[in-house]
Amino acid sequence: MYADRSGQQRGPVDAATLRDAYRRGDVAADALVWREGMAQWAPLSQVAAELGLVINTPPPLPGGLPPMSPAAQAAAYMPVATQKKSGLSGCWIIAIVLGVVFLVVMAMMAAIAIPAYQEYVSRAQFVEATILAEDLKPAVEQHYQRVGTCPTNESPFQAPETYAGRYVARIELQGGPKPCEITAIFRTDESVTSVLRGSRVTMSGVPDGDSFTWTCRSSIPERYRRNSCQ
Incomplete structure (x- = not known):
């Protein structure tokens, strides 16, 4: 590459092209040139020998001004290949x-x-509680039909913890006159979601001839309940 008389960078070109440019007067002896392997730009006169070029001694500058030193000329140009972009890439x-x-x-x-x-x-988890409670309905109905009162967690039934499940801590039976109630109580540990922890689901049964009419109630928000307990 070389800088022509207007200061424009040209090239890359081969040695023959550069010699022809010098002979036509397009390139001066002090024009800066650069090739791969050079640390910086240098005047053409310094590399003329390796290009096979004979440099004519230039006439003195008018007004007695000294020519620009090769070091100053070289500092004005840097190889394009050595320029680096700063910052993040696209x-x-x-x-x-x-x-x-x-x-x-x-x-x-x-x-x-x-x-x-x-x-x-x-x-x-709510479904488990209702299933455990519903499993006791037939036995509660039979007990009421036989003795005329609602059962408790005593004989023939068992302690509340006996009917526990994965998420249910116990099931309590409320004895006495109707309605008969079966209440499932959720555990209070981390196995149960916070919205259900310690809450209750109650099945209330009222005798209706030879059968019972059951309803379900709970303080748990409706969106967490099954459809049969709304």
Whole structure:
């Protein structure tokens, strides 16, 4: 590469082209040139020998001004190949933007998915309580038809903890006159969701001839209950 008389960078060109440019007067002897392997730009006169070029001695500058030193000329030009760009590349910027967008989307999905999952788990645990309570209905009905009163957790029934489940701590039977009540009480440990922990589900049965009419009640919000206990 070389700098022509107007200061414009030209090239890369081969040695023959550079010699022809010098002979036509397009390139001066003090024009800066550079090739791969050179540490910096240098005057053409310094590399003329390796180019096979005979340099004519230039006439003195008008006004007696001294010519610019080769070091000063070389400092004015630097090889394009040695220039480096600072800052992040476009690919890195795109990657960072995509990463931020991904984190925002994941946070939004978590905000939606976690409450929905908690509701699903609570409903499943509520179902266990109602199933355990419903399993005792036939025995309660038979006891009432036989003796005319609602049973308690004594003979022929057993202690409340006997009827416990994975999420239910105990089931209590309320004796005496109608209605007969079967109450499932949830555990208070971490195995149960916070909305159900320690809560109660009660089945109330009223004799109706040879059968019973049962209703379900609970203080648990309706969205966590099964349809049969609304």
